[in-house]
Amino acid sequence: MTANLLHLIAAPFLSIKRTPTIKTWAGLSLVIVALILSGCSKALVVSGVFPKPLVQPMALSASAFYSSELRQHSYIEASKDRRKWTIQTGQAQYDFFETLLPALFENWQIIQQDPRAAGESAFNISDDIDLVIRPELKDFQYSLPTESRSKVFEVWMKYNMQVFKNDGELLADWYISAYGKTPSAFMQSDTDAMNAAVVVALRDLGANLSINFKQVPELKSWLEHNQ
Amino acid sequence: MKAKLGVFTANSWSISAQLAFVIILLNGCASVTIDEHQSAATDLQAGQSIVVLGRRHSPNYETEPDLISCVGESIGSGDNGIRVIDEQEFVDQLYPWFEPRMAPLSPKRLRYLLKNPQVQSTLQRLNLKYMVWIDGKTETSNSSGSMACSPGAGCFGFGKWDDKSDYEASVWDYQDPKLVANVSADAQGTSYMPAIVLPIPMLARVQANACKGLGAQLRSMFVGSPNPG
Numbered sequence A: 001m002t003a004n005l006l007h008l009i010a011a012p013f014l015s016i017k018r019t020p021t022i023k024t025w026a027g028l029s030l031v032i033v034a035l036i037l038s039g040c041s042k043a044l045v046v047s048g049v050f051p052k053p054l055v056q057p058m059a060l061s062a063s064a065f066y067s068s069e070l071r072q073h074s075y076i077e078a079s080k081d082r083r084k085w086t087i088q089t090g091q092a093q094y095d096f097f098e099t100l101l102p103a104l105f106e107n108w109q110i111i112q113q114d115p116r117a118a119g120e121s122a123f124n125i126s127d128d129i130d131l132v133i134r135p136e137l138k139d140f141q142y143s144l145p146t147e148s149r150s151k152v153f154e155v156w157m158k159y160n161m162q163v164f165k166n167d168g169e170l171l172a173d174w175y176i177s178a179y180g181k182t183p184s185a186f187m188q189s190d191t192d193a194m195n196a197a198v199v200v201a202l203r204d205l206g207a208n209l210s211i212n213f214k215q216v217p218e219l220k221s222w223l224e225h226n227q
Numbered sequence B: 001m002k003a004k005l006g007v008f009t010a011n012s013w014s015i016s017a018q019l020a021f022v023i024i025l026l027n028g029c030a031s032v033t034i035d036e037h038q039s040a041a042t043d044l045q046a047g048q049s050i051v052v053l054g055r056r057h058s059p060n061y062e063t064e065p066d067l068i069s070c071v072g073e074s075i076g077s078g079d080n081g082i083r084v085i086d087e088q089e090f091v092d093q094l095y096p097w098f099e100p101r102m103a104p105l106s107p108k109r110l111r112y113l114l115k116n117p118q119v120q121s122t123l124q125r126l127n128l129k130y131m132v133w134i135d136g137k138t139e140t141s142n143s144s145g146s147m148a149c150s151p152g153a154g155c156f157g158f159g160k161w162d163d164k165s166d167y168e169a170s171v172w173d174y175q176d177p178k179l180v181a182n183v184s185a186d187a188q189g190t191s192y193m194p195a196i197v198l199p200i201p202m203l204a205r206v207q208a209n210a211c212k213g214l215g216a217q218l219r220s221m222f223v224g225s226p227n228p229g
Helices: A001-012 A020-042 A091-102 A115-122 A190-215 A219-224 B002-027 B063-077 B087-093 B109-114 B117-125 B204-225
Strands: A040-045 A059-066 A075-076 A084-088 A105-110 A129-143 A150-164 A170-183 B030-038 B049-054 B082-087 B128-150 B154-173 B177-197
Touching: A020 A219, A059 A091, A075 A129, A084 A129, A084 A190, A084 B087, A091 A105, A091 A129, A091 A190, A091 B109, A115 A129, A150 A190, A170 A190, A219 B177, B030 B109, B030 B204, B049 B087, B063 B082, B063 B087, B063 B128, B063 B204, B082 B087, B109 B154, B128 B204, B154 B204, B177 B204
Parallel strands: A040 A084, A059 A105, A059 A129, B049 B082, B049 B128
Antiparallel strands: A075 A084, A129 A150, A150 A170, B030 B177, B128 B154, B154 B177
16 A cells, blocks of 8 residues: 555656656645645544542432433534644543542442433433433534634633433533633644643533532522432 | 865864854843742741642633743752642642632632632642742744745745743742742843754743743742751
8 A cells, every 4th residue: 555655656756768647647646635635634532631629529329421422522623714623522521521520429320311312201210319410512612823813722612511300300401611721832733732722621611510510509409408 | 185174174163163152142142030029938847848830810821831840840959859749730639729710819719728628638738838829921022034945945034033921920828828929030032043054043042041030039939948848
């Protein structure tokens, strides 16, 4: 494969005795276009290590449901005016939530049943579970140093957080946003800087959730009667 | 043959010396001003540690993590061995209390934060005495010149730009939450990039100089304690 590619690239220059064919030139042009396009696109699989929050866990048993959209989330830049970024955040989001949420409750487990899809009548989970949390990423945006004329990469994430009771009844439904930025540094690649900005945004989400979870009015009211 | 070689060597040495002189001359175009205001004496006992943290709450800029680690290394260097906790390790152990949206902006807020028993026990385990908050940035301005490069012929032209660093360090006593000192560092310099076939960067290293000045001043403050580190 590599030899064929090299031959394709070198053929017009090596063919001293024979004239390069249209096919050879077309092949060369395709390779050049592919190389140029690959230089304009960026692919990133976000990874990071998320610390456990230093908070007093609530005396409750809780669980979470992560949709396949969240677990496999990938942002693909659609604008023709921007570089073709592909940012896969699914695994990082899952790792983040599975570090943060268990630390907020005394007991924790993951369930496979989607409380939203099942509906109240069909939702059937253990009575030992008090709450089911369903996070969903609704919006993902970023800004590059070349666009903002600053030296920072910025990321915004908007989540819809839903909390259900163990009988499937929706208890709380609210939106929460997260912001992360990281300065561009000498010899740091764009993908590393973007990765760091997403991780900072997730950490920001964690800071917001771990401090303000109990302050969501519906949850605050429920917790006063059930904790 | 020998004489020819000798003449050639002397000339080449002369050219090299001139080039080195020009590079040293141009490379030295940076200045740093350090100001310090200390409102209480430092008292760092043996085994106690400090942490250097960057302010990240401004929407327009972010104090560079490499500047923070540079100042931390500068304070921790030398024979006295002041123990400096790594910034990332510190914010991870105290997550989420020192994230940009949560970090205390004043000693009064720190006092309030210390009411959290988990935060207090973690800080006690780290044997922390002082927090050094650094806020500021390095900016590039006044870029001028032009350069043209072509395959085979190389690059020709001249570029020039100014860098300006502006940092302020606030030293807080964690055990008796109060402001101990403020140290500011203003550095500026001009970098040049002539290109004759190859570009020759002559960088003013403004941020590095600001780090060096800030680190040395803070270090002297802590080393001046009765029982440093």
